[in-house]
Amino acid sequence: MSDTHAQTVPYVRKTMVEQSPPPASEIGVVKWLRENLFSGPLNIILTLISLWVVYWVVSHVGPWLINGIWDADSLSECREIRNATMGEGTSAACFGVIGERWQQLVYGFYPKEAYWRPVVALLVFFAGLAPVLFASLPRKLLYFTMASPFLMFMLLWGGSIWGPIAVALGFGVGYAAIKLISPINGLLGTVAAIVLPILYWFLIAGPLAGAVNSVLPIGLEYIPSKDFGGFLLSSIIGVAGIFLSLPLGILLALARQSDLPIIKWCAVTFIEVIRGVPLIVWLFTASLLLNYFLPPGTNFDLMLRVIIMVTLFSAAYIAEVVRGGLAALPKGQYEGADSLGLNYWQSMQLIILPQALKISIPGIVNTFIGLFKDTTLVVFIGLFDPLGLAGAIRASTEWNGIYWELFLFIGIMFFIACFSMGRYSLYLEKKLQRDHR
Amino acid sequence: MVELTQERTIDRSHMQVSDEVAIEIRNMNKWYGSFHVLRDVNLTVQRGERIVICGPSGSGKSTLIRCINRLEEHQSGDIIVDGTELSSDLKNIDKIRSEVGMCFQHFNLFPHLTILENCTLAPIWVRNTPKKEAEETAMHFLEKVKIPDQAHKYPGMLSGGQQQRVAIARSLCMKPRIMLFDEPTSALDPEMIKEVLDTMIELAEEGMTMLCVTHEMGFAQAVANRVIFMDQGQIVEQNEPTEFFNNPQSERTQLFLSQIIGH
Numbered sequence: 001m002s003d004t005h006a007q008t009v010p011y012v013r014k015t016m017v018e019q020s021p022p023p024a025s026e027i028g029v030v031k032w033l034r035e036n037l038f039s040g041p042l043n044i045i046l047t048l049i050s051l052w053v054v055y056w057v058v059s060h061v062g063p064w065l066i067n068g069i070w071d072a073d074s075l076s077e078c079r080e081i082r083n084a085t086m087g088e089g090t091s092a093a094c095f096g097v098i099g100e101r102w103q104q105l106v107y108g109f110y111p112k113e114a115y116w117r118p119v120v121a122l123l124v125f126f127a128g129l130a131p132v133l134f135a136s137l138p139r140k141l142l143y144f145t146m147a148s149p150f151l152m153f154m155l156l157w158g159g160s161i162w163g164p165i166a167v168a169l170g171f172g173v174g175y176a177a178i179k180l181i182s183p184i185n186g187l188l189g190t191v192a193a194i195v196l197p198i199l200y201w202f203l204i205a206g207p208l209a210g211a212v213n214s215v216l217p218i219g220l221e222y223i224p225s226k227d228f229g230g231f232l233l234s235s236i237i238g239v240a241g242i243f244l245s246l247p248l249g250i251l252l253a254l255a256r257q258s259d260l261p262i263i264k265w266c267a268v269t270f271i272e273v274i275r276g277v278p279l280i281v282w283l284f285t286a287s288l289l290l291n292y293f294l295p296p297g298t299n300f301d302l303m304l305r306v307i308i309m310v311t312l313f314s315a316a317y318i319a320e321v322v323r324g325g326l327a328a329l330p331k332g333q334y335e336g337a338d339s340l341g342l343n344y345w346q347s348m349q350l351i352i353l354p355q356a357l358k359i360s361i362p363g364i365v366n367t368f369i370g371l372f373k374d375t376t377l378v379v380f381i382g383l384f385d386p387l388g389l390a391g392a393i394r395a396s397t398e399w400n401g402i403y404w405e406l407f408l409f410i411g412i413m414f415f416i417a418c419f420s421m422g423r424y425s426l427y428l429e430k431k432l433q434r435d436h437r
Numbered sequence: 438m439v440e441l442t443q444e445r446t447i448d449r450s451h452m453q454v455s456d457e458v459a460i461e462i463r464n465m466n467k468w469y470g471s472f473h474v475l476r477d478v479n480l481t482v483q484r485g486e487r488i489v490i491c492g493p494s495g496s497g498k499s500t501l502i503r504c505i506n507r508l509e510e511h512q513s514g515d516i517i518v519d520g521t522e523l524s525s526d527l528k529n530i531d532k533i534r535s536e537v538g539m540c541f542q543h544f545n546l547f548p549h550l551t552i553l554e555n556c557t558l559a560p561i562w563v564r565n566t567p568k569k570e571a572e573e574t575a576m577h578f579l580e581k582v583k584i585p586d587q588a589h590k591y592p593g594m595l596s597g598g599q600q601q602r603v604a605i606a607r608s609l610c611m612k613p614r615i616m617l618f619d620e621p622t623s624a625l626d627p628e629m630i631k632e633v634l635d636t637m638i639e640l641a642e643e644g645m646t647m648l649c650v651t652h653e654m655g656f657a658q659a660v661a662n663r664v665i666f667m668d669q670g671q672i673v674e675q676n677e678p679t680e681f682f683n684n685p686q687s688e689r690t691q692l693f694l695s696q697i698i699g700h
Contacts, residue, residue: 330543330545332541332543332544332545333545333547335508335541335545336541336545336546336547337547338506338507338508338534339506339508339534339537339538339539339541339545339608340534340535340558340559340563340607340608340611341531341532341534341535341536341559341563341611342531342558342559342562342563343527343531346562346563350558350562351547351558354549355547355548355549358549432549434548434549434591434593
C-alpha cells in the first residue's frame with residue numbers, strides 16, 4: 001500500500017486560499033425564514049399554528065383596544081358612547097376608568113394636594129440610585145445616595161424633619177465610634193459601633209428630635225401610613241424590601257458557610273423556616289399574630305411590619321441564590337486570597353463576593369422581581385395595593401362591572417418596573433463580563 | 438522534560454545557603470478523615486535553600502507545602518516559619534501568609550481584577566502601602582517577569598504561561614522571604630513551561646528561599662540544592678541533586694526516577 005502513492009505524500013502548500021463571500025443561499029431573509037420557520041414538517045406545522053394564534057389574538061384584542069373610549073365618567077356612559085358611535089355589541093374598551101381613576105391607582109388615599117411629594121420622592125430615589133447602578137457617575141454622588149432614604153421618608157410621611165435627622169445622626173454616632181475606638185481596640189470599636197447607635201436611637205433620638213422641634217418646628221404635614229395605597233404602596237414595600245434584603249441575604253449566605261457551628265445553624269434554621277412557609281402566612285403573622293406578642297397599646301405601623309416580613313422573606317431566597325454563587329467559585333480563589341494574607345472580611349469583600357455576586361445577578365434580580373410582584377399579596381391583610389384599589393373602584397356605582405381595563409393598566413405598570421429590572425441585570429452582566437478572550 | 442542547562446548558565450553568585458532557619462517542621466502529622474496523609478514529617482529549611490520536592494501523585498508533597506502557609510491544617514507536630522509558630526491563632530496565620538509567597542498549579546489569579554490590580558491588592562490591603570507606591574512595585578515585578586505591557590488586561594486574556602508569571606509577580610509584590618511553588622508548570626502547554634521555569638530560575642539566582650513541588654527534573658538539576666523524594670506521606674530520600682539523580686539509594690526512588698527519566 002505504502003508505495004502506491006508515495007510520490008504524493010510529501011506536500012507543501014505554495015498558494016494560500018483567500019476568503020470568499022458565502023453563496024446566496026447562506027445569507028439574507030430567505031435563509032433566515034427557511035432555517036428558523038420552515039426547516040422541517042414539524043416546524044412548518046408549528047409556524048402555521050403560531051401564525052393562526054397570533055392572528056386570533058390580534059383580531060379579538062385589536063379592535064377592543066383601538067375602539068377604546070377614553071372620555072367617559074362611568075361604565076354606562078361608555079356604553080352609550082359606544083352604541084351611539086359604533087353600534088351595539090361592538091367590542092370596545094372603556095379606558096375612561098383609567099383617565100378618571102389613575103390617581104387613585106397610583107397614590108391610594110394619599111391627600112390630593114400632597115401628590116407632589118411622592119413625585120419628588122421618586123426623583124430623589126432615582127437620583128440616589130443612579131450612582132449605585134452606574135459606576136461611571138462621580139463617586140461623590142454617593143453621599144446623596146446615603147441621604148436619600150431620609151429625604152424620601154421626610155417627603156412621603158412628612159411630620160417634623162427633625163425625626164429623620166435625629167435617626168440619621170445615629171449612623172454618625174456609629175461611624176464616630178468606629179473611627180475613635182477601633183484604633184485603640186478593634187473588637188471594642190466594632191461592639192461600640194453597634195451598641196452606641198442602638199442606645200442613642202432608643203434613649204436620645206426621640207427626646208432630641210422633640211426638643212429641637214419645639215424650638216424650631218419645621219416640617220411637612222404628617223400623612224399616616226393608612227393613607228398610602230396603590231403603586232405608591234407597592235413601590236415603597238418593594239423598594240424597601242429589595243434594598244434591605246440584599247445585605248441581609250448576603251450576610252445569611254456567608255453565615256451559612258461559616259465554620260462556626262452556632263452561626264451556621266442559626267442561618268440554616270432561619271432560611272429553612274422562612275422559605276418553608278408561604279409569604280401570605282408571614283403577612284398574616286405580621287398583621288394579626290404580632291399584636292398578641294407585643295405589649296398592649298403598642299402601635300407598630302402595619303406597613304413597617306409588612307416591610308420587615310417581606311425583607312426577611314426575600315433575604316432567605318437571596319441567601320440561597322448567593323450561596324449558589326459562592327459555591328460556584330473555584331476553591332482556588334479562596335486559596336489565592338488566603339495565600340496573600342488577606343483576612344476573612346478582606347477576602348470576602350475584595351475577592352469572593354464581587355465574583356459570587358456577579359454569578360448570582362440573574363438569580364438575585366429574579367428574586368427582586370418576585371418580591372415586587374408579591375407586594376400585591378398585602379391586599380389580603382387590608383392594605384390597598386393596586387389590586388385592592390381595583391376592587392374598590394369596581395365596587396363603586398359608576399364603574400361596577402369593569403375589570404379588563406383596570407387589570408391591563410396595573411399589569412402594564414408592573415411590567416414596566418419588572419422589565420426594567422430585568423434589562424438592568426442584563427446590562428450589568430454584560431458590563432462585568434471579564435473573560436473576553 | 439524541558440532541558441534548561443544547555444541553554445543558559447546559572448549564575449550561582451547569590452545562591453548562598455545561610456545558617457539561619459527559615460522553616461522548621463517537626464514530627465508533623467496530618468490526616469484527611471481517617472487517611473494518614475503526612476506521616477511524621479521532619480524538615481528544616483535554611484534561608485537561601487532551593488528545595489525541589491518530587492514523588493508520585495498522592496504522596497503528600499502538595500499537602501506538605503500547603504501546610505506551611507496553613508492552606509491545610511496539620512493535626513500534630515510543629516511548623517515554625519520565620520520564627521513564628523503556626524497555630525490556630527489567626528493573627529499568626531495572616532502574618533505568615535503575608536511573608537510566604539505561593540504559586541498554584543492553576544495560578545488562582547483573580548479574574549475580576551486587572552493584572553495590575555491583582556498585584557497591588559495585597560500590598561494595599563495587607564501592608565497598607567499607598568496605592569501609587571504599590572503600583573510602582575507591581576510594575577517593577579511585572580517587568581521582571583517580562584509582561585509589563587499586559588498590566589491593564591484581565592487574567593482571562595493572557596496565556597497560561599503569562600498568567601503563571603503574573604502569579605509569581607503577584608506573590609513577589611508582598612516581598613516574601615520564602616516562596617512556595619505547588620506544581621507551577623503542570624497545567625501549562627510544553628511551550629510555556631520554559632518561560633515560567635526561566636522566571637523561577639531568576640528568582641533562585643537572586644537567593645530566594647524556595648520550595649518547589651514539581652516534576653521538572655531539569656529545573657531541579659539546574660538550581661536545587663536539595664531534592665526531596667516523598668512517597669505515601671513520608672520523606673523517603675533527600676540528597677543534593679547530582680547524587681540524588683545519579684545514585685538514588687532507596688528502591689522506591691530508583692523506580693520513580695526510572696519512570697520519569699527513562700523515556
